[in-house]
Structure formats: C-alpha cells, structure tokens
Amino acid sequence: MFTKLHQVIRSFLVGHNNESFSQENRNIPVNFSDNFSRQWQKLLLLSLPSIVLSSLVVTGGIIALRQNSNLEFLELVAYDHKVRLNFSQSSNPNLLIIGVDDADIQQQKRWPLSDEVIAQVLNELQVYNPRLIAIDIYRDIPHPPGTESLEKALLKDNVILVKGLPSEEDEQGVLPPDNIPEDRVGFSDLPIDTDNVVRRSFLYVESPSGKLKEYSFALQTVLKYLENEPNYSFEVTPESLQINSQKIPRIKQNSGGYMLPESEAFGWQILINYRTKQIAKVISLSDVLNGNIERDLVEDKIVLIGVTTPSEKDTFPTPYSATATTNFEMAGVEIHGQIISQLLGIILQGEKTFWFWSETLEWIWIGLWSILGGVVVWRSQRLWILGGNVIVSVTGLWLICFFSLPNRVGFLLFPLC
DSSP, X not given: OHHHHHHHHHHHHHHHHHHHHHHHHHTOOOOHHHHHHHHHHHHTTSOHHHHHHHHHHHHHHHHHHHHTTTTHHHXXXXXXXXXXXXXXXXXXXXXXXXXXXXHHHHHHTOSSOXXXXXXXXXXXXXXXXXXXXXXXXXXXXXXXXXXXXXHHHTTSTTEEEEEXXXXXXXXXXXXXXXXXXXXXXXXXXXXXXTTSOOOEEEEEEEOTTSSOEEEBHHHHHHHHHHTTSTTOOEEEETTEEEETTEEOOOOOTTSTTOOOOGGGSOSEEEEOOOOOSOOSEEEEHHHHHTTOOOHHHHTTSEEEEEEOOGGGTOEEEOTTGGGOSSOOEEEHHHHHHHHHHHHHHHHHHOOOOOBOOOHHHHHHHHHHHHHHHHHHHHHOOSHHHHHHHHHHHHHHHHHHHHHHTTTTBOGGGGGGO
C-alpha cells in the first residue's frame, strides 16, 4: 500500500514539474487545479482494505498517545469548553455562602478571626433555624478571646467543621477542634490536575490498611443533611458508594481523558459537575454581624462559611477560568458548594451522575471514527466533496460530545473532538 502511495505522490510531483516545464515553454498558464484533481483520483484508487489498515494505524497511534498522557491536556481543555457551554443551570436556592472577604478582615483587624467573632456569627445564624452550618475555616487551635463561647456554639448538632489531611509536609494534618463527633467533621482537601485546575473531588480517602475512611467536607455535609430524610441509607464498599438508591461512580486511573498516576488515583473521587459560576447567593461576614440578613435566606438552608478573598490563598482555577475576565479563580467554599449541590441533585432529584466507558469501549470508539474518516476520504471523488464531508463529520462528532455532557457521559468522547 505504502509503495503504491509513494508512486502516486511521486508521479504527482513529477507530473506537475513536467507540465510546468512544458506549459512554460509553450507560454500557456499552468492549470494546477486540474493536475491536482487527476492525482487525487489516483489516490482514490487505493483499495478499501488499505484505507482500513491506515485507519487502524492511526487508531493505534492515538491510543498510544493517550496511554502516555500526551493527549490529557487537550482532552481536559475540551472538557472545560463543554462545561462552559453548560449554562442552563441556575444557583441553588437551598445554599447560602457567608464569604469572608478583604473588607471583613480589615474591619476585624486580624486574621485568623477570633473565636468570639466566629461564635457571634454562629449564634446569629442559629436564630433563623438553618438546616446546617458548615464552616470551611480551620479552627485547630484557639484564637481568643471568646474561646469558651465558640466551644459552646460548636456543640450544636447542625454544625459541620473542617480539617486537613496529612501530607508529606505535614504528617499530622490540620485537626478539628476537640470534642467534635466524627460525623460532623470532614476534610477540605481537593485533588488538583496538572494544569492546576480543580475538576475532581474526593468523597473519601482511606488508610493504607483500608479499615479507616475519612469523609470529605462536602460528603459529611450532605450525609448530615439527609440523615432525617425518609429511607435514608449510606453504604460504602471497596467497589461501590451508594446513598439511598443512588450509586455514585468513581474516577479511576484511566477514566475518560485522565491517565492518573497511582499516587493521584487514591480514594473515591468524582468529576465535579460545575452547575454555574455562582452556585449560591453570597453575603459578607459583616452583613451577618450587623444583622443585615433575611430569614428566608437561612431558614432550613445549608449555610457555608468560608474565605472568599484571594489574599488568603484558598481560591482555585476551575473550567471557567480560561475565559474569565474577572474573578479568575473560585473560592474553596464555593467549590464545596458546587459538590454539595451536585450530590443533593443526584440523591434527591435523580440527576444523572458522570459515568465512564471501559478502556476497551474507548478504543473501539476511537477506531470507529478513524475508519469512518478513512472511508470519507476514500469515497470523496472531488476535493470539494471531501471538504464538505469533513465538515459534516467533525460537526456531528462535536454535537455528540456536546449533548453527552447533560447526560453526564465522562469526557472519554472528546479525544477526537
């Protein structure tokens, strides 16, 4: 096949040179288009088996590139593009975020905030009967004054606290306050992709023995929210995580466009469904302290408290960052709000979860499109027909990728988009 292809291309070049020379001697303009069309038709004489073989070679090349993570960045960028097009969802009215911004810190004239201020905020919110108050601010050590007042405020059963996982730099991690039950504490750590964008979330991690599981801040908040719901159940096995009747698939090393090293594929991770740039209404800490808050924003709602200023380094790039003109990064507390909203939507409203094809199906998918591309070339008798077929094929593939996102198909569809 390759010998014949070489001969055709060579004849094209030789033919073109000879014609150019001949036409030049006769002072007749060269008709390059006609000559190219004749050589194109010679290429079409290649047999269908040769086209299929070439397509399989292309398939093998794409698979090899994916296995070596050479296409991961492009697939992640394509996925981000699809997320930005998913603009149909609105903010979650069952969430409220109390954001600590630069103005709040300047007003308090200190950071971290004192225990007294945190206690005052909690007591003010409790007046309006929130369903839950989830605090995304580390309180591993006392920050007097007001330590006793805060300890008392944290005894309320509807208060969720945060901690940090151990790491190579910090073997102990960031501990929660003393005397807080385990079911009211979750870790806030987020997995970060190689381009520093947050697309994944932990639901839990486990000890090397597998006997001890640490649940994430978002998952603990959701479980606490659901515990008084009828038919509530929560079950975790090595191969399954199920809340009520909903099973939540995990990201594995080779899920979708990912080729994660083993060191990054631990725990139970999910792909974050970013619903909108602003997942919940945000009011400032000062608004709460000054009583500028409406009851219907808090009553029976999940209230998240966290830092929203970039100066405290708790903000992260997201799929929205590439096209943002302001607010390039999203606060950690807002990302946790996205995850909480996603999980509640799955469990209470039956929203679809992201799922991923097996590696074998991915290879078949890539192979089919490679063969289709070869057949399109083979059957196109004119260059303008080829151009039209390519446009139709690429548009069709892009539409498949676009409409797969609302159905929560993982971005395994995007290598060819």
